Amino acid sequence: MKQLISTFLVFNFLVVAWSQTPEYSIQQLDEIVLKTDRYLETFSDTQLTSVLTDSVLLRSASSLTQLLNNNASIYFKENGLGMVSSPSFRGTTAQQTAVIWNGININSQFNGQTDFNTINIRSFDNVTVRSGGGSVLYGSGAIGGTVHLNNDLKFNSGFENNLYASYGSFNTWDVGYNGSVSSEKFSVDVGLSRTSSSNDYKYVDSDKTNLNGQFYNSTLSANFGYKINKKNVIKFHGYLFDSERHFSLLSPSETPTKYQDLNTRNLLEWQGFYGKFISTLRLAHISENYKYFHNSEKSTFSFGEAKSYIGKYQLDYQVFKKANLQSVVDVTYTSGESSNIEENNRTISGFSLLFKQTFKKLLYEASLRKEITNNYESPLLYSLGVQYHVTSNYAINLNGSKNFRIPTYNDLYWFGSGNLELNPETSNQIELGNEFTFNKTSFSVVGFYNDIKNMIRWLPSGSIWKPVNTDHVLSYGLEAKLHIEQQIQSHKIALGGTYAYTVSKNKDTEKQLIYVPNHKATAMLNYQYKRMSAYYETVYVGEVFTLSDNNPNYILDAYLLSNAGAEYAFGKSRNYTVGLQFKNIFNINYQAVLSRYMPGINYNFYINLNF
Amino acid sequence: MKNVFKLLTLIAVFGFLTTSCSNDNDDGTTPPVVSLGDYANGILVTAEGGPASVSYISNDYSTSENNIYFNVNNEELGVYLQSMGFNDNKGYIVSDNVNTVVVVGRYSFIKEGSISDGLNRPRYIAFSNGIGYVTNWGDPYDSSDDFVAVVDLSTNMVINTIPVGEGPEQIIAVGNKLYVSHKGGYSVNNIISVIDVTNSTVNTIVVNDMPDEMIINNSGQLVVLCEGKPAWTGDETLASISKIDLSSNTVIETLSFADGVHPSAMGYTNGKVYYQSNNEVFELSDSASTVPSSAILTLDATTPYGMAVKNDKLYVTDAKDYASLSDLIIYDLNTKSIVNTFEVGLNASKIYFN
Numbered sequence: 009m010k011q012l013i014s015t016f017l018v019f020n021f022l023v024v025a026w027s028q029t030p031e032y033s034i035q036q037l038d039e040i041v042l043k044t045d046r047y048l049e050t051f052s053d054t055q056l057t058s059v060l061t062d063s064v065l066l067r068s069a070s071s072l073t074q075l076l077n078n079n080a081s082i083y084f085k086e087n088g089l090g091m092v093s094s095p096s097f098r099g100t101t102a103q104q105t106a107v108i109w110n111g112i113n114i115n116s117q118f119n120g121q122t123d124f125n126t127i128n129i130r131s132f133d134n135v136t137v138r139s140g141g142g143s144v145l146y147g148s149g150a151i152g153g154t155v156h157l158n159n160d161l162k163f164n165s166g167f168e169n170n171l172y173a174s175y176g177s178f179n180t181w182d183v184g185y186n187g188s189v190s191s192e193k194f195s196v197d198v199g200l201s202r203t204s205s206s207n208d209y210k211y212v213d214s215d216k217t218n219l220n221g222q223f224y225n226s227t228l229s230a231n232f233g234y235k236i237n238k239k240n241v242i243k244f245h246g247y248l249f250d251s252e253r254h255f256s257l258l259s260p261s262e263t264p265t266k267y268q269d270l271n272t273r274n275l276l277e278w279q280g281f282y283g284k285f286i287s288t289l290r291l292a293h294i295s296e297n298y299k300y301f302h303n304s305e306k307s308t309f310s311f312g313e314a315k316s317y318i319g320k321y322q323l324d325y326q327v328f329k330k331a332n333l334q335s336v337v338d339v340t341y342t343s344g345e346s347s348n349i350e351e352n353n354r355t356i357s358g359f360s361l362l363f364k365q366t367f368k369k370l371l372y373e374a375s376l377r378k379e380i381t382n383n384y385e386s387p388l389l390y391s392l393g394v395q396y397h398v399t400s401n402y403a404i405n406l407n408g409s410k411n412f413r414i415p416t417y418n419d420l421y422w423f424g425s426g427n428l429e430l431n432p433e434t435s436n437q438i439e440l441g442n443e444f445t446f447n448k449t450s451f452s453v454v455g456f457y458n459d460i461k462n463m464i465r466w467l468p469s470g471s472i473w474k475p476v477n478t479d480h481v482l483s484y485g486l487e488a489k490l491h492i493e494q495q496i497q498s499h500k501i502a503l504g505g506t507y508a509y510t511v512s513k514n515k516d517t518e519k520q521l522i523y524v525p526n527h528k529a530t531a532m533l534n535y536q537y538k539r540m541s542a543y544y545e546t547v548y549v550g551e552v553f554t555l556s557d558n559n560p561n562y563i564l565d566a567y568l569l570s571n572a573g574a575e576y577a578f579g580k581s582r583n584y585t586v587g588l589q590f591k592n593i594f595n596i597n598y599q600a601v602l603s604r605y606m607p608g609i610n611y612n613f614y615i616n617l618n619f
Numbered sequence: 620m621k622n623v624f625k626l627l628t629l630i631a632v633f634g635f636l637t638t639s640c641s642n643d644n645d646d647g648t649t650p651p652v653v654s655l656g657d658y659a660n661g662i663l664v665t666a667e668g669g670p671a672s673v674s675y676i677s678n679d680y681s682t683s684e685n686n687i688y689f690n691v692n693n694e695e696l697g698v699y700l701q702s703m704g705f706n707d708n709k710g711y712i713v714s715d716n717v718n719t720v721v722v723v724g725r726y727s728f729i730k731e732g733s734i735s736d737g738l739n740r741p742r743y744i745a746f747s748n749g750i751g752y753v754t755n756w757g758d759p760y761d762s763s764d765d766f767v768a769v770v771d772l773s774t775n776m777v778i779n780t781i782p783v784g785e786g787p788e789q790i791i792a793v794g795n796k797l798y799v800s801h802k803g804g805y806s807v808n809n810i811i812s813v814i815d816v817t818n819s820t821v822n823t824i825v826v827n828d829m830p831d832e833m834i835i836n837n838s839g840q841l842v843v844l845c846e847g848k849p850a851w852t853g854d855e856t857l858a859s860i861s862k863i864d865l866s867s868n869t870v871i872e873t874l875s876f877a878d879g880v881h882p883s884a885m886g887y888t889n890g891k892v893y894y895q896s897n898n899e900v901f902e903l904s905d906s907a908s909t910v911p912s913s914a915i916l917t918l919d920a921t922t923p924y925g926m927a928v929k930n931d932k933l934y935v936t937d938a939k940d941y942a943s944l945s946d947l948i949i950y951d952l953n954t955k956s957i958v959n960t961f962e963v964g965l966n967a968s969k970i971y972f973n
Contacts, residue, residue: 258669258697258698258717259697259717259719261697261717261718261719262716262717263718263739263740302758302759302760306758308758308761310760423851424851424853425851467940468922468941472849472851522942555942555944555965556942556943557939557943557944559943559944562670562944562965602670603669603670603695
């Protein structure tokens with residue numbers, strides 16, 4: 009019986025209970041990994057997810073923008089290297105991509121989006137991109153897709169250290185340390201990282217230099233897990249991010265400005281396994297603080313600060329062997345104020361019901377969520393997905409969902425302009441995916457159609473601007489992903505790529521949204537011979553309109569960037585790596601935002617030590 | 620305007636707007652043979668941007684050209700192009716965010732220099748006795764650092780600064796006096812500064828809240844459009860047209876608007892004031908003692924932004940959604956109908972006659 013319970017526990021720890029065979033068992037002392045954002049494994053089968061980890065993170069610069077720009081089909085509107093960066097996922101707006109930290113939505117309460125240059129990837133074990141709607145699971149903004157920052161907890165893996173350091177062009181330092189200690193009962197993991205750059209690159213084909221672009225950011229993360237007994241486990245994730253960015257100038261005569269961010273995130277989780285039930289209680293506190301110095305030489309600034317307290321209780325019940333019902337109740341209390349917003353607070357309660365059943369070749373998942381708040385009228389959110397394995401190599405996924413983006417603090421409370429009558433933006437979407445998996449090759453292609461209504465836009469109203477629910481946007485297209493690996497003796501070759509075709513039109517004007525390219529593609533080729541490896545990666549970003557009338561004279565040209573690098577692994581178990589990397593090797597002159605010139609060829613050298 | 624500017628600033632902070640444009644039109648290097656320059660005898664429309672730009676439309680509407688500064692100089696203008704001033708055969712382009720006034724040949728638009736030191740959020744320029752005067756907000760969050768910069772036009776250097784109240788906006792010169800309307804910048808103000816250029820002394824005249832547009836009427840009075848504080852401030856005040864006698868520098872007449880009416884643009888021609896409010900244009904004769912109750916025409920524009928009148932024509936820019944190229948719409952004031960429409964720059968805000 010004891011054996012049975014422990015097997016069951018391990019089973020759940022792995023969070024594969026839904027679809028794996030029950031015979032699956034693991035020796036007790038093997039390394040065990042606990043994941044906090046369990047929805048990624050349990051309720052994401054019928055949608056495309058892509059996990060970025062290990063060498064992909066190692067070779068990327070520390071900003072989430074650069075990681076995803078090179079490895080995902082998300083488009084970024086980056087206001088110069090390291091500056092404000094907003095995503096467009098499947099042709100949606102920056103507020104329609106949710107960033108999820110260990111299962112918690114961390115988009116700003118003020119503007120509803122995450123600046124992807126305020127996330128340092130060194131603090132996370134993996135970054136997962138989940139395409140398509142996910143509001144039932146992740147709440148507001150999960151319309152185009154979600155980006156997940158995950159910390160795993162390892163048990164039985166002893167004492168492990170990781171040290172990473174990179175130095176490169178523009179005096180860019182990127183260093184990180186991660187240490188973990190774990191036994192069968194507990195797991196402690198602490199990470200520190202810091203990135204800083206003078207960011208004073210020369211513009212290509214110009215005598216101008218990027219002025220006032222210097223920045224730094226520091227992250228502290230702490231993750232803790234304790235198995236109280238065989239039925240109960242406690243987890244804690246803590247995170248602190250501190251950054252200062254000077255905003256680069258368009259003209260040397262501009263008044264220099266700077267921006268400071270201080271964000272904290274804390275999550276405590278208690279999970280209990282009682283027969284056919286799994287009970288999960290989560291308490292979280294997240295805070296965001298920004299200061300904008302309109303003159304970086306002065307001490308005056310405008311600010312914003314918001315705090316949220318989140319309580320969530322989730323009960324899983326195994327209805328049948330391969331069928332699971334989950335009910336969730338949660339409450340989020342937010343209090344925020346800024347230079348333009350008097351202190352306001354809001355409470356949002358939510359109820360969700362999720363069901364999933366797996367058969368031999370078929371699985372389906374269905375979920376519902378309803379939020380209650382006096383802030384706005386909340387629609388019934390749902391998601392329905394079916395996966396069918398036509399053959400062992402080919403699966404079809406069909407998913408339809410209703411998602412939303414709620415009005416932000418700025419939208420609701422901006423002094424004089426805030427509109428309390430606003431309703432959430434809503435999206436009805438459907439997608440059809442095809443997944444092919446062969447021995448060492450995988451290919452997927454997904455077609456999607458997304459009908460987004462009640463888009464919130466600020467419009468002049470008399471002498472002021474007011475946000476109103478107005479635009480109706482249709483986004484549709486396809487996303488494709490390919491990965492191939494081949495090994496011939498000691499030669500290993502890996503080839504990967506993504507491609508996205510996106511149309512995103514304002515339904516009234518029939519015009520493509522600004523800063524949404526029709527085409528984006530990424531590709532990566534890696535060649536490894538014993539301890540040596542070399543790689544080449546490219547990103548193609550199609551042209552974008554910068555004016556809403558799609559005026560052809562105001563287009564940003566398409567660009568194709570290439571990076572190349574080489575690595576050598578030392579040590580008995582190849583646990584020390586040194587690498588050299590060249591970015592934009594063809595010295596392409598490009599802008600991601602009009603007049604915001606990006607750097608030409610640049611390099612960096614890095615070491616990564618595991619001990 | 621204030622809120623538009625605030626919002627634009629907000630947008631800039633989040634990185635949605637920038638300068639520049641691509642244009643492959645001809646470079647304008649062919650020297651004019653007889654005329655004053657390529658851009659004489661026409662209308663200039665400045666666009667805040669970004670990208671900021673200047674458009675030219677000939678008086679007979681036969682030619683029009685956008686991005687004339689870029690076309691001539693192969694260089695961008697800095698955001699946000701606030702206004703232009705003209706002195707003899709020079710044009711002065713005032714861009715506030717880049718703290719610069721670019722000096723061009725008035726009719727050629729060839730860049731001749733720039734005033735870049737000593738300005739801080741420049742707004743408007745005026746000229747008196749061969750000297751330039753530029754209003755500056757300074758730090759818009761600091762109410763005590765606003766000033767008028769005194770510019771030596773031969774060297775384009777700021778040679779003196781005259782401290783003034785919060786948020787100096789438009790400036791006009793009459794004899795040895797400069798009149799500055801203080802709309803208040805990011806804040807609210809209600810004064811007209813009167814600067815004596817002979818000794819740089821400053822006197823103030825109190826008017827209604829948020830004075831912006833000013834003209835001199837045929838009786839030699841200074842006519843000021845005060846927009847009044849809008850409702851969202853929580854302290855709404857009445858807008859007015861105030862007339863100031865220039866010999867005594869006192870307000871001699873105040874024509875108040877009704878509650879909730881906040882006109883934003885004003886021009887003067889043929890002895891009549893024209894102003895724009897809520898998509899409608901009104902006409903006010905010099906002798907009228909109250910503001911008119913009915914409009915002379917309703918504009919066919921989404922977002923009227925700039926306005927000017929000359930002779931029997933009314934010129935209005937339509938900024939649309941602030942993210943598309945604007946239109947310049949020209950009305951005949953007699954027939955109240957549209958004479959012509961031209962596509963101009965992004966967020967076109969000022970109209971000048973060259």
